[in-house]
Amino acid sequence: MAHKPFKAVIPAAGLGTRFLPATKAMPKEMLPVVDKPAIQYVVEEAVSAGIEDVLIIIGRNKNNIANHFDSMPELEVKLREKGDLDRLAKVEHSTDLADIHMVRQGEPKGLGHAVLRARSHVGDHPFAVLLGDDLIDERDPLLTTMLGEYDRHGASVVALMEVDPDQVHLYGVAAVEATDTDGVVKITGLVEKPKKEDAPSNYAVIGRYVLGPEIFDVLEHTEPGKGGEIQLTDALQEQAADPDAGVYGVVFGGRRYDTGDKLDYIKAIVQLASDREDLGAELRPWLKDFAAGL
Numbered sequence: 203m204a205h206k207p208f209k210a211v212i213p214a215a216g217l218g219t220r221f222l223p224a225t226k227a228m229p230k231e232m233l234p235v236v237d238k239p240a241i242q243y244v245v246e247e248a249v250s251a252g253i254e255d256v257l258i259i260i261g262r263n264k265n266n267i268a269n270h271f272d273s274m275p276e277l278e279v280k281l282r283e284k285g286d287l288d289r290l291a292k293v294e295h296s297t298d299l300a301d302i303h304m305v306r307q308g309e310p311k312g313l314g315h316a317v318l319r320a321r322s323h324v325g326d327h328p329f330a331v332l333l334g335d336d337l338i339d340e341r342d343p344l345l346t347t348m349l350g351e352y353d354r355h356g357a358s359v360v361a362l363m364e365v366d367p368d369q370v371h372l373y374g375v376a377a378v379e380a381t382d383t384d385g386v387v388k389i390t391g392l393v394e395k396p397k398k399e400d401a402p403s404n405y406a407v408i409g410r411y412v413l414g415p416e417i418f419d420v421l422e423h424t425e426p427g428k429g430g431e432i433q434l435t436d437a438l439q440e441q442a443a444d445p446d447a448g449v450y451g452v453v454f455g456g457r458r459y460d461t462g463d464k465l466d467y468i469k470a471i472v473q474l475a476s477d478r479e480d481l482g483a484e485l486r487p488w489l490k491d492f493a494a495g496l
């Protein structure tokens with residue numbers, strides 16, 4: 203690795219309109235998935251990939267996120283007095299996880315705009331962008347693979363997933379060509395949320411990116427695109443079209459949960475809870491009975 207250590211950037215300043223009214227006074231990244239807010243899984247994923255410095259882009263309702271990663275002395279004292287060391291460890295864990303920083307995005311002008319807010323903190327480090335409402339199962343080490351591909355190519359790397367053609371209008375979609383590595387493609391073009399008939403493929407960009415600091419210069423002049431927002435996809439399209447830059451895709455076939463979507467959020471909770479040692483043994487037979495009665 204001939205570059206400075208990777209940092210992580212977690213944009214969490216969107217309006218979360220698909221989840222109203224729950225997200226009226228709380229960012230969707232704070233919705234609990236079993237017993238942890240979604241964003242904690244994402245911070246843990248960055249830490250498991252070896253990243254120690256995490257910047258969260260916050261919007262309105264910022265205090266919820268900041269408080270979660272801060273220490274909570276009254277609660278810690280109470281738990282210690284009660285001898286509830288298990289819960290104490292859980293409370294302290296979110297504070298000790300990583301070196302966490304926050305920066306505000308005044309107005310939600312798009313994901314590209316949110317990433318640009320990270321510029322002064324990230325400096326000349328390469329960095330991973332992890333969307334705070336997109337969970338990758340901890341058993342599938344996608345981010346580690348992506349960091350390795352960044353090291354190999356020295357170019358932007360995005361995570362891709364094959365989706366049903368009826369779903370392409372929900373994602374950035376990539377035109378791709380094969381490379382000599384299985385599961386890694388070169389991206390020749392990117393379109394944000396295309397109609398099914400205009401989509402170059404069914405390879406959808408999911409919420410993980412590994413970028414070099416050069417992306418900030420591109421974002422500085424990226425005009426608002428789809429939905430009037432500054433789109434990260436448009437900046438990546440510019441890099442994909444530039445022979446001196448380039449963008450690679452790691453095709454992910456593992457477990458992903460989109461907690462910004464109501465139905466996927468419910469599925470995520472059921473799947474993760476049934477896999478848990480403390481809950482699964484009781485939940486799985488209940489689910490079977492429940493499904494049999496439908």
Ligand code: UTP
Nearest residue numbers: 213214215216217218219220310311312316334
């Ligand atoms: P989404 O488009 O999924 O988030 O953005 P949203 O706009 O909050 O959701 P809906 O569609 O209204 O329900 C993807 C990610 O980028 C962040 C969001 O918080 C989410 O993690 N984001 C988006 C920002 O941080 N700032 C923005 O201006 C837009």
